[in-house]
Amino acid sequence: MKHLTRTRVRYGETDKMGVAYYGRYMDWFEMGRSDFCRAMGKSFALWESEGVFLPVVEAHCRYKSSLLYEEEIDIETSVSNVTKVSVTFSNKIFHADTHKLAAEGYTKHAFIDSTGKLLRDGNKLEEWLREKSIEN
Amino acid sequence: MKHLTRTRVRYGETDKMGVAYYGRYMDWFEMGRSDFCRAMGKSFALWESEGVFLPVVEAHCRYKSSLLYEEEIDIETSVSNVTKVSVTFSNKIFHADTHKLAAEGYTKHAFIDSTGKLLRDGNKLEEWLREKSIEN
Amino acid sequence: MKHLTRTRVRYGETDKMGVAYYGRYMDWFEMGRSDFCRAMGKSFALWESEGVFLPVVEAHCRYKSSLLYEEEIDIETSVSNVTKVSVTFSNKIFHADTHKLAAEGYTKHAFIDSTGKLLRDGNKLEEWLREKSIEN
Amino acid sequence: MKHLTRTRVRYGETDKMGVAYYGRYMDWFEMGRSDFCRAMGKSFALWESEGVFLPVVEAHCRYKSSLLYEEEIDIETSVSNVTKVSVTFSNKIFHADTHKLAAEGYTKHAFIDSTGKLLRDGNKLEEWLREKSIEN
Numbered sequence: 150m151k152h153l154t155r156t157r158v159r160y161g162e163t164d165k166m167g168v169a170y171y172g173r174y175m176d177w178f179e180m181g182r183s184d185f186c187r188a189m190g191k192s193f194a195l196w197e198s199e200g201v202f203l204p205v206v207e208a209h210c211r212y213k214s215s216l217l218y219e220e221e222i223d224i225e226t227s228v229s230n231v232t233k234v235s236v237t238f239s240n241k242i243f244h245a246d247t248h249k250l251a252a253e254g255y256t257k258h259a260f261i262d263s264t265g266k267l268l269r270d271g272n273k274l275e276e277w278l279r280e281k282s283i284e285n
Numbered sequence: 286m287k288h289l290t291r292t293r294v295r296y297g298e299t300d301k302m303g304v305a306y307y308g309r310y311m312d313w314f315e316m317g318r319s320d321f322c323r324a325m326g327k328s329f330a331l332w333e334s335e336g337v338f339l340p341v342v343e344a345h346c347r348y349k350s351s352l353l354y355e356e357e358i359d360i361e362t363s364v365s366n367v368t369k370v371s372v373t374f375s376n377k378i379f380h381a382d383t384h385k386l387a388a389e390g391y392t393k394h395a396f397i398d399s400t401g402k403l404l405r406d407g408n409k410l411e412e413w414l415r416e417k418s419i420e421n
Numbered sequence: 422m423k424h425l426t427r428t429r430v431r432y433g434e435t436d437k438m439g440v441a442y443y444g445r446y447m448d449w450f451e452m453g454r455s456d457f458c459r460a461m462g463k464s465f466a467l468w469e470s471e472g473v474f475l476p477v478v479e480a481h482c483r484y485k486s487s488l489l490y491e492e493e494i495d496i497e498t499s500v501s502n503v504t505k506v507s508v509t510f511s512n513k514i515f516h517a518d519t520h521k522l523a524a525e526g527y528t529k530h531a532f533i534d535s536t537g538k539l540l541r542d543g544n545k546l547e548e549w550l551r552e553k554s555i556e557n
Numbered sequence: 558m559k560h561l562t563r564t565r566v567r568y569g570e571t572d573k574m575g576v577a578y579y580g581r582y583m584d585w586f587e588m589g590r591s592d593f594c595r596a597m598g599k600s601f602a603l604w605e606s607e608g609v610f611l612p613v614v615e616a617h618c619r620y621k622s623s624l625l626y627e628e629e630i631d632i633e634t635s636v637s638n639v640t641k642v643s644v645t646f647s648n649k650i651f652h653a654d655t656h657k658l659a660a661e662g663y664t665k666h667a668f669i670d671s672t673g674k675l676l677r678d679g680n681k682l683e684e685w686l687r688e689k690s691i692e693n
Contacts (some may be wrong), residue, residue, distance in 0.1 A: 159455070161463065165300070168301075173580070193491070204620070209615075210616050293588075304476075307480060312567055315569055323627065333437075344481070346479070355602050372502070394677055432578070
């Protein structure tokens with residue numbers, strides 16, 4: 150299952166080198182996984198309303214090719230791993246016009262409750278993520 | 286009472302025009318008023334822990350002179366108005382080396398509780414802000 | 422002429438008050454005017470490639486109603502004033518589901534060349550903006 | 558050689574989970590390496606003025622412990638690797654009050670000229686970075 154989110158590079162996302170600033174890719178990865186979960190039927194907002202939060206515990210990105218202001222990009226999101234206590238989303242960012250890879254990376258998330266305590270063993274989010282990433 | 290906060294323009298705060306992006310001045314105004322309240326003895330975090338929140342209801346900025354990457358800037362913050370239901374912070378941003386004015390503006394804030402309801406009539410934050418802005 | 426841009430509030434655009442941070446509205450205003458010009462046939466990127474830049478000289482926003490994570494918003498952009506040396510874009514932000522006004526404001530921009538010098542009298546951008554804002 | 562930069566978590570750097578947003582750590586890593594080079598005697602701005610740019614080609618972060626609004630943090634920066642065509646900066650972020658590790662990661666940068674071409678073999682930045690990271 151790979152979910153695609155299309156967006157455009159904003160002026161404020163560029164820096165004085167004339168291309169998109171490296172830190173903003175993390176915002177795009179987040180758009181991608183937010184869209185992924187929403188498309189699967191249950192957004193982060195809904196999970197949070199049930200007391201399940203997914204803070205990032207690890208993030209990684211390789212930058213292959215610069216992105217320009219107002220360029221359209223495709224953010225590809227998939228689930229690459231699910232454990233009892235975590236999920237890893239993989240992301241690729243493509244230049245929308247050429248389909249050339251611009252960047253790739255991942256974010257790993259823990260499952261916690263609203264008090265910050267790890268949710269272990271068979272929480273509903275884990276089951277749902279497994280199901281959705283196999284199914285699609 | 287005027288409080289000064291010194292900071293530096295970050296690379297990620299510039300845009301492809303080679304200077305600081307206009308939207309980031311709002312983050313600097315916030316640094317200024319956060320520092321102001323902390324210096325006066327009670328930070329926004331403490332007010333929030335007592336159930337008093339200050340969402341922005343109006344923001345304004347005039348941009349006079351561009352700011353460059355790694356330039357040091359001084360953010361000057363004062364309270365220009367306090368009413369029973371709101372406070373207005375005024376901000377000026379100076380080039381630290383020349384003391385030349387780079388931008389000026391203000392943010393107006395409502396006093397609300399954690400449910401979003403307006404706090405009227407003699408709430409403690411109003412009294413405190415009046416006292417602090419006269420005293421200093 | 423009013424141009425609409427639809428987007429969604431990102432997780433990273435919220436703050437600890439649980440709603441969209443006030444400074445991010447400036448990024449949305451910019452998305453709006455970028456889209457406006459692109460829709461009119463000539464993007465900021467193209468104007469810049471011809472040596473015409475539009476730095477913000479004034480920005481204003483009134484915040485009427487909070488925006489939540491993953492909420493869809495409509496950014497309405499129009500040109501409210503054009504002079505020989507400046508243009509003012511007006512923006513409204515609506516909750517996409519209810520069409521209720523969430524915020525409104527404007528940004529005023531000078532016309533400058535790549536050296537930062539004001540472009541006066543009959544520059545092509547001025548003519549184009551006048552034409553496009555009447556025409557549409 | 559380890560360089561320390563102290564800063565505070567801004568309100569706009571938090572998200573609806575009530576703590577600092579994961580993407581903003583990239584901005585802090587950049588503050589750290591900017592400060593490192595400035596402290597070593599030659600800032601990125603000066604290198605860029607001589608036609609040497611350092612785009613990020615890889616970024617990584619492990620998040621250990623959440624950071625709160627207005628908390629002071631220490632960003633520790635060092636050079637962990639220099640090759641003929643790249644440099645890797647390592648970063649640790651500490652809670653300033655407890656010296657507890659909050660996050661750690663790195664960014665790898667290529668050496669390019671203003672046209673985006675890789676600078677190979679004995680460019681001055683490579684020599685300077687080697688010297689500074691041994692010396693200090």
